[in-house]
Amino acid sequence: MKSNSNLEKVFASGQLAVTGELGPPKGTNIKVIEEKAKHLKGMVDAVNLTDNQTAIVRLSSIASAKILLDIGLEPVMQMVCRDRNRLAMQSDLFGAVALGVRNMLCLSGDHQVFGNHPQAKNVYDIDSVQMINMLKTMRDEGKLLSGDEIDGEFKMFIGAAENPFGDPFASRVPRLAKKIAAGVDFIQTQCIYDMERFKKWMEGARARGLHEKCFIMAGVTPLKSAGMANYMNNKVSGISIPEDIIKRMKGVPKEQQAEEGIKIMVEQIDELRKVEGIKGIHLMAIEWEHRVPELVERAGLLPRPKFD
Amino acid sequence: MAERADLMSTVPDPDPLMEKEPVPGFEPLIVTIACHYCSYAAADLAGSMRLQYPHNIRIIRTPCTGKVDVLYILKAFEEGADGVYVAGCEEGGCHFDIGNLYAKQRIYYAKKLIQQVGLEPERVEMFNIAASAGPRFAEVAALMTERVKRLGPSPINIKRI
Amino acid sequence: MIIAEQKPLEEIREMLGDAKKVMVLGCGACVTICFAGGSKEVGILSSQLRIAAKKDGKELEVIEDTIERQCENEFFESVKDKMKEADVVLSIACGVGVQTIAELFPDILVLPGLNTTSFGRPKEPGVFAEYCGGCGDCILDLTGGICPIARCSKSLLNGPCGGSENGMCEVDPKTIQCAWHLIFEKLEKMGRLDQIEKINPPKDWSNSMSGGVRNIVREDLLEVKLES
Numbered sequence: 041m042k043s044n045s046n047l048e049k050v051f052a053s054g055q056l057a058v059t060g061e062l063g064p065p066k067g068t069n070i071k072v073i074e075e076k077a078k079h080l081k082g083m084v085d086a087v088n089l090t091d092n093q094t095a096i097v098r099l100s101s102i103a104s105a106k107i108l109l110d111i112g113l114e115p116v117m118q119m120v121c122r123d124r125n126r127l128a129m130q131s132d133l134f135g136a137v138a139l140g141v142r143n144m145l146c147l148s149g150d151h152q153v154f155g156n157h158p159q160a161k162n163v164y165d166i167d168s169v170q171m172i173n174m175l176k177t178m179r180d181e182g183k184l185l186s187g188d189e190i191d192g193e194f195k196m197f198i199g200a201a202e203n204p205f206g207d208p209f210a211s212r213v214p215r216l217a218k219k220i221a222a223g224v225d226f227i228q229t230q231c232i233y234d235m236e237r238f239k240k241w242m243e244g245a246r247a248r249g250l251h252e253k254c255f256i257m258a259g260v261t262p263l264k265s266a267g268m269a270n271y272m273n274n275k276v277s278g279i280s281i282p283e284d285i286i287k288r289m290k291g292v293p294k295e296q297q298a299e300e301g302i303k304i305m306v307e308q309i310d311e312l313r314k315v316e317g318i319k320g321i322h323l324m325a326i327e328w329e330h331r332v333p334e335l336v337e338r339a340g341l342l343p344r345p346k347f348d
Numbered sequence: 349m350a351e352r353a354d355l356m357s358t359v360p361d362p363d364p365l366m367e368k369e370p371v372p373g374f375e376p377l378i379v380t381i382a383c384h385y386c387s388y389a390a391a392d393l394a395g396s397m398r399l400q401y402p403h404n405i406r407i408i409r410t411p412c413t414g415k416v417d418v419l420y421i422l423k424a425f426e427e428g429a430d431g432v433y434v435a436g437c438e439e440g441g442c443h444f445d446i447g448n449l450y451a452k453q454r455i456y457y458a459k460k461l462i463q464q465v466g467l468e469p470e471r472v473e474m475f476n477i478a479a480s481a482g483p484r485f486a487e488v489a490a491l492m493t494e495r496v497k498r499l500g501p502s503p504i505n506i507k508r509i
Numbered sequence: 510m511i512i513a514e515q516k517p518l519e520e521i522r523e524m525l526g527d528a529k530k531v532m533v534l535g536c537g538a539c540v541t542i543c544f545a546g547g548s549k550e551v552g553i554l555s556s557q558l559r560i561a562a563k564k565d566g567k568e569l570e571v572i573e574d575t576i577e578r579q580c581e582n583e584f585f586e587s588v589k590d591k592m593k594e595a596d597v598v599l600s601i602a603c604g605v606g607v608q609t610i611a612e613l614f615p616d617i618l619v620l621p622g623l624n625t626t627s628f629g630r631p632k633e634p635g636v637f638a639e640y641c642g643g644c645g646d647c648i649l650d651l652t653g654g655i656c657p658i659a660r661c662s663k664s665l666l667n668g669p670c671g672g673s674e675n676g677m678c679e680v681d682p683k684t685i686q687c688a689w690h691l692i693f694e695k696l697e698k699m700g701r702l703d704q705i706e707k708i709n710p711p712k713d714w715s716n717s718m719s720g721g722v723r724n725i726v727r728e729d730l731l732e733v734k735l736e737s
């Protein structure tokens with residue numbers, strides 16, 4: 041075991057893993073985390089904690105991870121390259137491991153122009169691929185990027201994101217290969233709506249045996265409304281929602297659109313878990329944490345495995 | 349006389365400025381930069397046809413409106429002009445193909461530059477007048493004079509009223 | 510070349526304050542090419558300053574000049590007397606030019622008329638694009654001659670990130686091309702796609718601005734002085 045994390049154990053047991061996501065509050069109100077966590081407990085194997093997502097200042101992912109650990113939920117701590125240089129990253133990683141964090145997700149991070157401090161100076165000292173490799177070196181060799189020895193144990197299950205919907209498409213499998221070569225243990229994908237493109241990407245990954253070199257989790261986000269579908273399709277880079285899904289959402293009255301979105305999500309999960317090489321589902325129920333029990337139940341993802 | 353809608357220019361149609369009343373007693377000084385191949389010939393034609401147009405305009409001939417630099421326009425204002433307009437060939441009819449289109453771009457830029465120093469951008473315009481359009485030359489001269497009369501004297505020469 | 514653009518006129522006028530005699534000094538090098546600080550822009554800016562002053566009823570004399578290059582000492586010879594007569598020299602060179610004046614003429618108040626933005630080139634008429642980040646450790650050999658430091662919004666060395674759509678960067682899909690999309694296409698064309706899968710290691714930023722001030726000293730070029 042690389043980390044002994046619950047998530048790693050689920051993968052090792054050969055069962056379909058399920059992760060959720062939790063956005064920390066824009067302030068110090070930890071009740072928000074406790075409230076959201078309440079709904080996720082027992083429903084997912086681990087929970088992603090976003091790191092200043094969309095470049096909006098929020099309670100740090102490290103502190104949020106600790107709060108989650110105290111509640112008894114396993115965190116997947118996200119870290120972006122935007123806000124920290126290699127010194128801060130490694131120091132914060134020491135802190136995270138010392139506090140009991142065992143899963144990490146390495147991300148480039150949304151550019152600060154999208155956030156609430158567009159005037160900020162970004163860092164990007166290292167990028168996400170280099171961060172993966174840094175973590176692997178820290179874990180497997182007990183060394184910092186500089187080569188200095190780490191005092192103490194460094195256990196970590198290393199994750200990264202992959203977006204099969206970003207362009208150029210032909211670069212997306214090589215990029216996955218690159219992250220695997222850098223040392224990634226698991227991958228969570230961007231929300232999948234364009235099933236055709238996703239399957240094509242997986243086909244490319246399988247052709248190179250990449251699906252056996254890391255655990256690939258398919259990302260899903262239930263659509264709450266036709267408006268949300270439109271917004272995500274038009275405004276969020278790297279997300280494309282096929283016309284038939286948008287039509288389906290628009291085709292039902294407003295008050296039934298959330299229900300339709302859940303139905304679509306359940307169908308998507310059914311389809312995704314049959315795709316060869318998919319080892320888990322990453323459920324990003326954006327500001328819908330309270331409905332996660334219902335979502336995972338209806339998607340047939342319960343009960344979640346328990347290990348001693 | 350050509351209909352307003354046919355008149356190629358940077359003047360909006362309808363022109364909200366014309367709803368105002370002219371400043372009483374104000375005779376503006378307007379610099380007309382006219383292309384040798386069209387508008388300047390149109391000015392000649394207007395003369396031969398004995399068409400009346402306002403005496404407020406001072407014509408400067410250029411080989412092509414593509415030669416017009418924003419600095420010429422600024423200099424005109426600096427020296428006391430109340431308005432400046434460039435009259436080039438009809439779009440597609442420039443003797444040098446696209447000189448008039450460059451001029452149009454620069455007119456938009458000049459509008460910005462004079463706005464920055466507190467002058468109304470409406471004091472600068474671009475028109476397209478063919479060599480055969482003597483009446484249109486007279487009409488444009490009248491139109492621009494009427495507009496500038498409504499804007500009043502350039503803020504740098506208030507004393508001229 | 511160095512790319513710059515003029516500061517907003519309001520800001521320039523505020524900086525100038527109540528100066529009665531201003532010299533607008535242009536530079537004949539990079540900023541002439543990018544239409545920000547050459548003799549033509551000296552003319553336009555000076556004219557604007559005069560019109561604005563007249564409009565406000567303020568007394569202002571603006572003198573104009575442009576020298577070959579503001580980054581080298583010798584070119585100031587022809588204008589230094591004029592400069593000393595002015596209350597303020599408004600330099601519309603890049604930041605280097607402004608500092609050269611500040612260094613050479615300790616008694617002259619020099620103010621910057623431009624914002625210096627990047628190293629780039631006139632890509633097409635009217636478009637001045639950023640191409641180089643001056644990182645001090647060129648990696649163009651690895652990236653098909655396209656710089657991800659300057660041209661990727663996140664300076665990623667192992668891109669593209671997920672924000673690349675139809676060849677454009679999400680930071681500004683109208684004007685910023687995704688550098689990694691360009692790199693991918695270029696390497697593909699050259700049959701060097703294997704390069705894209707090589708992990709570019711963390712960059713040594715000590716050669717960049719992060720490593721402190723970068724002064725280059727060439728012993729072979731130093732001024733020789735006779736010892737008497």
